[in-house]
Amino acid sequence: MLTTNPFDDDKLREECGVFGLWGAANAASFVALGLHALQHRGQEAAGITSFDGGQFHSHRALGQVAGNFGDDDVISKLPGGSAIGHVRYSTAGGAGIRNAQPLFAELNDGGFALAQNGNLSNAMKLRRTLSRRGSIFQSTSDTEVIIHLVATSHETTSVDRLVDALKQVEGAYSLLVLTEQGLIACRDPLGIRPLVMGKLGEATIFASETVALDVIGASYVRDVEPGEMLVVNASGLRSFRPFEAANPRPCIFEHVYFSRPDSIVDGTSVYQVRKNIGAELAIESPVEADLVVPVPDSGVPAALGFSNQSNIPFELGIIRSHYIGRTFIQPNQEVRNLGVKLKHNANRSLIDGKRVVLIDDSIVRGTTSLKIVQMMRDAGAREVHMRIASPPTTHSCFYGVDTPERAKLLAAQMSVEQMRDYINADSLAFISIEGLYRALGDARNSNDPQRCDACFTGDYPTTLTDQGQGPAGRGLSLVASR
Amino acid sequence: MLTTNPFDDDKLREECGVFGLWGAANAASFVALGLHALQHRGQEAAGITSFDGGQFHSHRALGQVAGNFGDDDVISKLPGGSAIGHVRYSTAGGAGIRNAQPLFAELNDGGFALAQNGNLSNAMKLRRTLSRRGSIFQSTSDTEVIIHLVATSHETTSVDRLVDALKQVEGAYSLLVLTEQGLIACRDPLGIRPLVMGKLGEATIFASETVALDVIGASYVRDVEPGEMLVVNASGLRSFRPFEAANPRPCIFEHVYFSRPDSIVDGTSVYQVRKNIGAELAIESPVEADLVVPVPDSGVPAALGFSNQSNIPFELGIIRSHYIGRTFIQPNQEVRNLGVKLKHNANRSLIDGKRVVLIDDSIVRGTTSLKIVQMMRDAGAREVHMRIASPPTTHSCFYGVDTPERAKLLAAQMSVEQMRDYINADSLAFISIEGLYRALGDARNSNDPQRCDACFTGDYPTTLTDQGQGPAGRGLSLVASR
Amino acid sequence: MLTTNPFDDDKLREECGVFGLWGAANAASFVALGLHALQHRGQEAAGITSFDGGQFHSHRALGQVAGNFGDDDVISKLPGGSAIGHVRYSTAGGAGIRNAQPLFAELNDGGFALAQNGNLSNAMKLRRTLSRRGSIFQSTSDTEVIIHLVATSHETTSVDRLVDALKQVEGAYSLLVLTEQGLIACRDPLGIRPLVMGKLGEATIFASETVALDVIGASYVRDVEPGEMLVVNASGLRSFRPFEAANPRPCIFEHVYFSRPDSIVDGTSVYQVRKNIGAELAIESPVEADLVVPVPDSGVPAALGFSNQSNIPFELGIIRSHYIGRTFIQPNQEVRNLGVKLKHNANRSLIDGKRVVLIDDSIVRGTTSLKIVQMMRDAGAREVHMRIASPPTTHSCFYGVDTPERAKLLAAQMSVEQMRDYINADSLAFISIEGLYRALGDARNSNDPQRCDACFTGDYPTTLTDQGQGPAGRGLSLVASR
């Protein structure tokens, strides 16, 4: 199978995006566009639930947003002035419409729809307990654990039930909840996954990234803060802090790769951070070369930063096909080896005879890097130097990112020199973890890092209950002290 | 309707691409990949016809290549060592599977399959004559005129019938023909549309652009020359020159926009030409500014050229969505105005407070330019200067490019100053026709231009018989003198 | 909309059919065929759950059995030696895949899949209680009430939990349950809906009707008795009687219309009973005429019985189209009135000038009867006498049959003479309730009827809790005394 799937690259994958709006007619039509702008965070399923003042309406479907929610017929069956939506990238085994969100339950004080970005680290344990008490699970998603905790809570209002439920969970969650009493947004105390608030006229909006505000012409107000719960309804907007305070640990990989370059994450431009990373890389690991070539599209800003710092010209030495997400299943053995060329093509007349610096955002398994280096050599490159805009990815993520098991992470198995040899580059360098923090304008506090950087350091901010692990290492004990 | 269709921009559109291969097992599987690489030349229908030594096999379908030919099931029903394929952009009224190619006829000496890139300027006249004699037309395509001329020819071999037919037509054609006697490639005497030859092991390949050779790992041999007919079969490759000689006039717009930047057209790198155009623009129409921002994706090489020449930094001030070709039909009036944002988003933190030079390849109706300038202003740009990498588009094309009627071409109705005012830019400049030739390494011979540049100059290289026009103007009389 | 839907006639509709098998490789492939033979009991959704000794596999889909389960690909994803299946006719508002069965829950002692034929009369009340305790409902089906009662039961084994749950429900249920401990079949104490047991080699089968045994070549063993629970697994077959004994009240309408004529229901041939009804009708309400004409296809056996008894020749005076289940939505007003003709056509040369006795099984709203009488008159019939093979349908059913509300039942609003006038027949007669019992070989015990005949008599065998009714009328108090 040859594929041009943009997420079939050798990348870590964000698993979800959420978008909600309170206070505009046809709320669902805005949510559809917002989800489309968040499509890079999950393209296997999408769903929207709206509330029209009397009833909840819901549509969830496998496939992309535009295919499922681009049609007036669908949107007009989701009436009402408030709505929440979700896009999902399903991990292996977890596909299927039953795992699509928002989830819905009929509670004592009315309907309750829930959409989550993130992953719990004690979901399995909670699930076993709930199941034993008679809760019937329809899906394998963590989010259903939260909704059963809400349904079986002895609190009376939706908000109190939600707080009761969330106090029992560990891990990452950026949640949107639609009830008859209003729209609720909530981010876990560590703030691992992002969540921002916006405004369009009188309407209040919550979204995973600011690009989803841009697409509907809304303005960015501020981030939902770690540990904050916001409720918006006809009485206005109220903010709560129902959880114990903790030092925030927002995911650093949002800046490296997940978020769109035109998003503002944690108040900082993703594009600018990536350019800074490129400049830091050029300082930390300079090289003599003729061209700086980005691996498209995510490598472009770092390549511009590298080029500016090094004064080596930036050129589009690899052209990416517009026709992404296409698949060819081919009978022809010869043809089967052409996979990478469906998506990328060397700009041969530019590369031939040159010393090339390739800039990519990360190396996960190393399979794509190997092919890209070879593509450069086939196009006549004299030397190929690889520079990576993140530190070596050595640990799996358990907070809502699809990572291969550790054994498949190239950097968990090999030294940098072994990796260079494996991908057949003339040189290979990663930015240091300190350099990465510098690009963000910080100095990393190694006792209590300002970000979740566990994929690079193993310093997990929560107990990994479902991994059968107690607290281990400094980061974990720090969290345990909360 | 909101759409992210890549060809819904305000662009001229190439109408077709062709790809053929002789001499490799499972030829159709290569053709499918080649057509995929040519998808930017036509994405509304695709077709492949193969020959297995005994029988012809054909599949044509509306929609994109990967959706229709990405499946082993389909490819395995197209067996054989030779095959030709076609992608089509259907002009208004001409959609429908009946216009998809290759077309096929059973002739005296066996099957005859035909795929054409280009348009005839006397097709309607020939069609009326053929119809009167009893030929039954199945489609509205020019290509069916050629196949009926072949079927009713009194010559005996397929090659002789084809030559007989082509001597009666005027206009642009780059043809591939599959017969039991071999694969035929032919380019009209003016060479208006491109056609290249490649080699993969023992197999001979013909394609509209070199990127289609790259995708299957084939090497580029040379262009099929204007007026040349090539026949490849078990006896080898033969070249004929069946037509009167003429001064070639290859389409200049292939370099401006149609061809992929990683293609070599007429022996020249499209990417390099576009960078040269950007540099010429910076010389012809300099401006003081803080950033050079390409309108993605086609404006990028010219923007790099402009930036290098002007020393104004190149930045990705507009981010393009990966999810192209999506459509939203929305009930919401407010939402309907958000069209352009589905595809493009301003990188606000970069633009705010800056003087921006926008680089785009062309202005056709001006509708998109208007929105992009406004998007820059909404993002806080202090000044917006537009630079266009082609001369004003003042005339329609009749040679296989989908152009609006003249009345809808902005440059046919307005002066440059009027256009600047219409799109609301602080300044607007187009490259001159002479500058464009310079970027190609030529000095334009205004008596007998080296390219077809009729869309910028009105200097058509053939009689426009179906337009009810005799030869008119200098360009046409020049051609008449051939 | 014109339609040839077989269930769009003016008929009562059975809502479900079930089929289960334990003890043969590829159990699901037999279940698919069994469900196909039960398709007349529900054609809007179908589902199968199999157990392969380790895991449960499930597929449910809207639409007919053959379309969804006719494909090897689907069946091969339902491996294992035991499986249960369900076909459903969805009542208004209750369509959608979420109401398709079997339902599934993961219990303490393993998976639990449930398929039900029948309806509970206290489902709403139980649902409210369960919801208050934190059970989250996914569907609107009665069956989900049972599965939540099972999940929240404090008993430990699946069988004990099921008994605990069923002791809380009222109404009609013929259930199949698939667990890791075996296949369970259970029929409510009144035995309202049918359930039979069969044998194919070593395999044990349960099905709603014997035709589903015939289709796979299985033999009929006996009926599952009212109030009986059967468990089949590797240890063999065990029978339980977990409920208080009650006088059985099997549904009499199974013989009148629901069951296929080639089924054996309650040990009696449906075909023979229908012939007997026809003969009784001829005795109770004789008429002078030239032809006995069945309304196809369900009226045929009664018409044969009437013809034999009366010596009036049986003729196919109405021909039914083979192309059932087809729909035409037509712009043409004239055409819209032709609905009934799409399905039925008068055999004009036979009818013209004759006195016709039409035999139909029932009159519900009377709309079809009106059209059929008119069709006979249009074809030239001199007289049209209607004889109905059931008593007037005066009451709604709450036990798993889709009945219009009482206000729409013709016989609840009109006398027989008024009905005759309404359908414009020369005479109209229904069989008496006593005649119907005679055709079944019984004399009706009016104090404690041997069947559920509530739709003809209003004598409901259970309390109608969800109808807001306490026991009322003789039938109900009798039940109350149980």
Add this chain to the structure above:
Amino acid sequence: MLTTNPFDDDKLREECGVFGLWGAANAASFVALGLHALQHRGQEAAGITSFDGGQFHSHRALGQVAGNFGDDDVISKLPGGSAIGHVRYSTAGGAGIRNAQPLFAELNDGGFALAQNGNLSNAMKLRRTLSRRGSIFQSTSDTEVIIHLVATSHETTSVDRLVDALKQVEGAYSLLVLTEQGLIACRDPLGIRPLVMGKLGEATIFASETVALDVIGASYVRDVEPGEMLVVNASGLRSFRPFEAANPRPCIFEHVYFSRPDSIVDGTSVYQVRKNIGAELAIESPVEADLVVPVPDSGVPAALGFSNQSNIPFELGIIRSHYIGRTFIQPNQEVRNLGVKLKHNANRSLIDGKRVVLIDDSIVRGTTSLKIVQMMRDAGAREVHMRIASPPTTHSCFYGVDTPERAKLLAAQMSVEQMRDYINADSLAFISIEGLYRALGDARNSNDPQRCDACFTGDYPTTLTDQGQGPAGRGLSLVASR
């Protein structure tokens, strides 16, 4: 593969049906219903062409009428007051949309749409000639030969061109042609395939069978006569006789099986003829038995005739599923043998211990007869006697009926006794050819039969040019003498 396809029985198959209407608004909406009523004559493809006074509109599709033409959207794209339609059963190798009709050509005096029921016996020869002259064939259908003969005719009007073309063809055709000058209906000089004329208000209708008139409430006027051409337009209805006169030979199998029982064919009720055949069978081949059982559904009228004549009771001993046209592809070997039971089920309680007379309309390959006899024995039948309502089928048809090659016709290979042994019946009898004519009210003229009965006698009414045969046998020389 198990199937309930109604035409998967061991039957000869009619290949086509046609329906046309001139003179009512929304003509296509009537044509769709008429084609639905003719669906038994061809269910693999359907098409309609309408004319709105200015333009022709056409839609052809694979699949059944209701699926393709049941939708207002489709019908509203076929505007106009005249339209013709076609249903097709595709013979092996001839499927595909290209063979669907009506076919269309643009002639000198305007559009020309053609729909044909029947087959030519010299189509291949004509095709070769036309192809040599430059006609390009799009399909493999005989009908395209006619349309190319029309297109290349030197006559000037559509009617004259059509007559010119038809004078060159041999074989069976019942044609409908839609032109700007009116609707043309034409039947070949032998009148092999049927064609009737009807009236609905001011509109004139032509159809293959009278049931298609019934469905839209039209009245039957008369048959189109063999050799007659009718033209209807605003000037009224005109009849021509452009061909040499011949003794008509309408197909006798229309009465035996093809036509619906409620049709009037050649002025005679099909139902009555089939009852007569049953009575003749009872006289020619009586048997002592307990029950007469029809093989559903086509055997029913003959069984009623047999029962009336013999005084043996008629009973529905075989029940046919309503869910026809369904397919199961099954992994299970055991299950694969259950094919026939998906469609037919023995009414076991009726059959057990009885002597059964089975009545079927024909035996072609004998495969179904074998299974039905076995089904009766499995259900406990004491004796099984088979009576067939047609003579032995010994010859293939070349006039528009799908017949197996002769080698596969059971009666061409075996004596009646051998056939009885093969199907394992206690006795087997066919009606004689003379008895069949008697049932039609004729005495067969063996020198010049009044019907085409070639499938029973080999007496073909035309030269079989494409079979490489000259005239042979009496029947053929008679025709040759025309």
